[in-house]
Amino acid sequence: MKSAVETLNPTRVRLTVEVPFEELKDSLDAAYKKINQQVTVKGFRKGKIPARVIDQRFGRGAVLEEAVNDALPKFYTEAVNEAEVNPLGQPEVDITELKDGEVLAFTAEVDVRPAIEIPDYSGIEVEVDAVEVTDEDVEKSVEQLRERFASTNPVERAAAEGDVVTVDLTAKVDGEVLPDGVADGVSYTIGSGELLDGIDAAVTGLEAGGEATFASELKGGSAAGKEAEVTVKVTTVAARELPELDDEFAQMASEFDTLDELKADSRKRLENMKQFDQATQAQERVLEKFLELAEIPVPEKLLEEEVNTRKHNLEHHQLGQMGLSLEKYLELQGKTVEEFEAETKEQAVKGIKTQFLLDELVSQEKLNVEQEELTEHLFRRAASSGMSPDQFAQAVVQGGQVPMLVGEVARGKALAVVVEAAKVVDTNGEVVDLSDEDEDQAAETVEAVTGEAEVSEEK
Template sequence: VDSTVETLDGDRVRLSVAVDADEFEVAVDAAFRRIGQGLRLPGFRPGKAPRRVLEARIGLEAGRQEALEHALPDYYGRALVHHEVDAIGRPEIRITGGADSGSVTFDAVIPVRPRLSISGHRNLRLEIMSPEVSNEEVEAQVDALRSQLATLEAVERPVAQGDLVTIDVEGVCGGEPVPGLTATEYLYEVGSGTVTPDLDDYLNGASVGDDLEFEADHRDGEGRVSFSVSVKAVQTRLLPELDDELAAEVSQFSTAEALVSDLRDRIGHAKRHQVGMLARDAAARAVADLVTIEVPPDLVESEIDERIRDLDARLRSQGLDLERYLEATDREPDEIREEFREAAEVAARVDLGLRAVAYVEYLDENDGRLDSYLDAMAVQTGLDVEEVRARLADSGRMLEVRADVSKRAALEWLLDSADIVDEAGNPVDRELLEPPEPVIPEEVVAVDETDGVDPDNNGGTGVDREDGEPAGDEEEDA
């Protein structure tokens, strides 16, 4: 297979691919074998009729057409890998020669990831949560422990946030009681919003004996619900004082002082552990805001596809799959895609922004970073580093790995050059910003050597045939 690449306007490239007659003849032979499996011819068992008999029956053109549909994705994928084309969508393929005989030639026009310029990234100010522990945070943890031993006391006053009220509640929709929204002597915590958030608004300030009538949206989005609520009793929680006795009862510490000290240490450890992640998230959001171009729709759709694959993988780990999940939740695939769209667009902007920073700061030209990454990958997989390199190159994933390494370097560059402060404007200790250990995606090295380019990443084929027939559904064989 010979191929050339040409850059076009609008973030597209054209691959021109030529397959010599002998190589394509191998694909034609395989095509006739597949066709023969589905034909019943007198005197031959299924799949055993020789090619000459099949040609006489259905014609050479049918075999070549089947070969084109089946083999074209592989030819396209090999050219894509050879030229390291950063495709972000499906190609438009047009056969330019050889549909009937001889060598086969075709053009593939492919949308590619845009390379953009960026400015403003050298003077970022990133604000993150302070790693210091506040007294309020410690008190909140203490109150959570105190609430384990809380008692309830009836009060004769209007309802306030956090009170526990005993109510009779009835929710009616379309003249019928709504299951789960009708109960008597129901103990409800004001502010929890578990029945409907509107209930909290009506209960606040109400008194025992009050009857409340209001309407609210159905929690399942099925219209409006008419609520009738009677307030029967109001209680408040009484929290015990923090003393040595309580500390011993709710923890392994014998004194309140030791318990509070331990809580402060635990909160501080957790917050310090989050600093690096929070700073990197802030840097990613900041660089996304610097991307001023309209994100290519193909790139957003690719990000959505990736999220759906991740969701399906998580569901399968729980014994489900995406199809059964959609049935159980009564949702359509398009609804899931729309839920992911906003986050996918942000992720696409982060991707473009980090690539731009890597380019303008020459971070994508450092082979040492790539070598270190491949060394780590080799250690994790138990393979020789040259074997790792060869597998990635053969599968077309080396481009993806190079990009990941460059984007990681760009993110660390942004952190090094940014002014990172807490909510009060105090500088954050940079020793807390150590980069995380690299995580090598298992799928990057779990490469079947018989596979070519991942069709999910690079699209299938939409072939414009000379006879005007639409593309087949064979792209999964790429």
């Protein structure tokens, strides 16, 4: 076999391959055998039809077509390995010559990973928010904990903001009660905004047994997005009572004996959360600077596929679970279709460039992923997906996604290398030391940029 490679642009090549006909022998034998099992010829047992009879009855062309289809992947792979290119996705193959008994020639155009030169990232400087926890932050945290331990007691008065009411709801569209438009015994805290628009005003001032009607746009169900006439009947009104903020509350709501200890723990947790957010912010901003320093061409077909994948995941998974259409989502976001398309393309470009650049750094720095690191990453991904580690691991293995997880961890390690070399200061002018930050957190930052789709390499 002879092959040659021609660079069409920085992200696409054309392979020209010429194969002597004798190298098709195994595929021709396989083609005759396959056709033998599929056809019946009078006078011959199934599977025992001579090749010359198959040629006469079904045409030599059918056999050649079957043989070429069988052989092409093998010859393409050999040509790819010989040319030492890294193809992305499936090639566009064109058979340029097929002479029976003489030669098979074809071309294969395919997108490839571009050659990337890692820029000097030692001079990157970024500014991040300072880690500051105020007394107000601590009080707010403790107050939220206090809300969780609130009790409710029925009252015989009109409902007011903050009260918990039990209501029966009936929704009509065009005068007809919806099949899924009736709900009884729904508990709702007035002012929480967790139910329907307009319900707060409707139930405020009603006593048990009171009823009101209001208009509201339905957020989910069979008539999501439509204007409905909703009738609400209050069956009970209960006042929320918050526990006193004292040592007794601290003992009830936590493992601490005093309120001061509880507040000190809340301050520490808030500091840890803000340090995590600060590290994520640093990683994001360092990555932005790193990308700006590099020249990274993006294959057009790969970009098109990535944009389509992102749109599909948003429309059919994320929005589908919320009962929203893409049109309704854009309306809520205040975006036009054109703005959405441009934003999605920009995100896809950034995601692809991030993968290319960090993968190249992984290769250059010879960064390896240890089993312990992969396991830790798997546990985190399982937790974020709502699956047990065993379930997630099984799904990953069955879906052939182990290389994807390895890639995520490796890119996280690569980003951590760049962040450690960068100068990071907070808004107070203090230098932030991120040398001990978790590499798995960096992997999470990279995932947020690259999205769910993975740049696949198929040979």
